[in-house]
Amino acid sequence: MRGKEISPLEAVGLYQYFRFSAPVTTITGMQHHLTFSMDVVPDVAKRDRHALILLRNPKGKFLLGAKDIYPPNIYRIIGGGIEAGEEAAPAAVRELEEETGLKVSVDQLKHLATITADIDEPRSGKHYTFVTELFFTDVGNNILKPSDDIQGLQELSAEEVSALIDRYYQLPQQIDGNFGFSWNDYGQLYGMIHQIALDELQKRETS
Numbered sequence: 549m550r551g552k553e554i555s556p557l558e559a560v561g562l563y564q565y566f567r568f569s570a571p572v573t574t575i576t577g578m579q580h581h582l583t584f585s586m587d588v589v590p591d592v593a594k595r596d597r598h599a600l601i602l603l604r605n606p607k608g609k610f611l612l613g614a615k616d617i618y619p620p621n622i623y624r625i626i627g628g629g630i631e632a633g634e635e636a637a638p639a640a641v642r643e644l645e646e647e648t649g650l651k652v653s654v655d656q657l658k659h660l661a662t663i664t665a666d667i668d669e670p671r672s673g674k675h676y677t678f679v680t681e682l683f684f685t686d687v688g689n690n691i692l693k694p695s696d697d698i699q700g701l702q703e704l705s706a707e708e709v710s711a712l713i714d715r716y717y718q719l720p721q722q723i724d725g726n727f728g729f730s731w732n733d734y735g736q737l738y739g740m741i742h743q744i745a746l747d748e749l750q751k752r753e754t755s
Contacts, residue, residue, distance in 0.1 A: 578659070578660070578661045578662060578748070579661070579662055579664075580661055580662070580663045580664070580744055581663075581664050581665075581666070582663065582664070582665040582666070582737070582740055583665075583666050583667075584665060584666070584667045584668070584733070584736065584737065585667075585668045585669075585670060586667055586668070586669055586729075586730070586733040587669070587670075587671060587723070587730060587733070588669065588671070588723060588728060588729040588730065588733070589667050589669045589674070589676055589729070589733070590727075590729040590733060590734045590737075591729070592734075593665065593667055593676055593678045593737060594676055594678070595629045595678070596629075596630075596677070596678065596679065597629070597630040597636070597678075597679045597680075597681070598627060598628055598629045598630055598639075598678075598679075598680055598681070599627050599628070599630055599636050599637075599639045599640040599643055599680075599681045599683065600624075600625040600626065600627035600640075600680055600681070600682055600683070600741065600745070601625065601626050601627050601640050601643065601644050601657065601683045601684070601685060602625050602660065602682065602683070602684045602685075602745045602749065603625075603626060603644075603648075603650075603684075603685060603686075603687050603692075604684070604685075604686050604687065605686075605687050605703065606686075606687075606688065606689060607703075608705070609703045609704060609705050610703070610704050610705075610706070610709055611626070611648075611687065611692065611701045611702070611703055611704075612624055612625055612626070612701070612702050612704060612709075612712075613625070613626050613647065613694070613698040613700075613701060613702075614694075614698065614699055614700035614701065614702050615697060615698060615699055616699050617727070619719060619720075619731055621712075621715060622712070622715060622716070622719070622735075623702040623704070623712060624738060624742075625682075625741070625742060625745060626643065626644060626647050626648060626698070627640065627643045627644075627647075628643045628646070628647070628696075630681070636659075636681035636683075637654045637657055637659070637681075637683070638654060639681075640657055640681065640683045641653070641654055641657070644685075646695065646696045647694065647695060647696045647697075647698045648692040648693065648694060648695070648698070648701065649691075649692060649693040649695060650687060650690055650692055652685055656685050657683040657684070657685050658683060658684045658685065658752070659681070659682070659683055660682040660683060660684050660744075660745060660748040660749060660752070661681075661682045661744055661745070661748045662679065662680070662681055662682070663679070663680040663682065663740075663741055663744060664677065664678075664679050664680075665677070665678040665679075665680070665737060667737075678737075680741055682741070682744065682745050682748065684745075684749055706746060709742060709746060710746070712742065713739045713742050713743050713746075714739075715735075716734075716735035716736070716738055716739030716742070717732075717735055717736065717739050718735070719731040719732045719734065719735035720732060
């Protein structure tokens with residue numbers, strides 16, 4: 549262990565995150581930049597680009613995906629990879645239908661942020677750039693049915709999503725023998741992505 553984990557801090561609109569001794573910074577506004585150093589980069593972060601869609605139901609709660617492969621009490625914003633030649637918004641529409649059965653138009657999606665993560669893997673000498681396009685939509689009274697690689701949908705309040713983010717940062721640091729990466733590295737990345745999603749949505753709805 550290289551040092552104590554520090555949760556995200558916000559100051560004068562500039563987010564500055566620290567994972568162990570490596571600084572990670574995001575830029576204000578809709579463009580965010582993260583920098584990581586990971587022992588083993590998770591496969592999902594080698595996909596170049598993916599689209600995530602934050603969903604909210606009429607009760608004001610968010611719907612996140614549950615997968616059997618996730619550690620206990622870990623859920624993730626719905627979405628997946630953007631295919632070659634595909635635009636981000638149509639990819640989000642496709643992923644949403646594939647994973648929940650919900651059909652929406654591009655116009656029903658609100659773009660929250662573009663997050664660019666630059667990830668170094670010192671042990672291999674490789675560098676990865678992983679771009680996340682974040683969207684939001686209200687699901688209304690539509691009935692969602694998890695499918696594709698989603699085993700369930702978890703309903704969480706904003707406070708419960710914040711607690712989820714804390715759990716992300718506390719995931720085990722050792723390499724998982726079944727997956728070949730550290731869930732803590734995964735958690736540092738997705739904890740920040742989920743925090744940015746909450747923050748950007750709040751900014752839009754209170755401005």
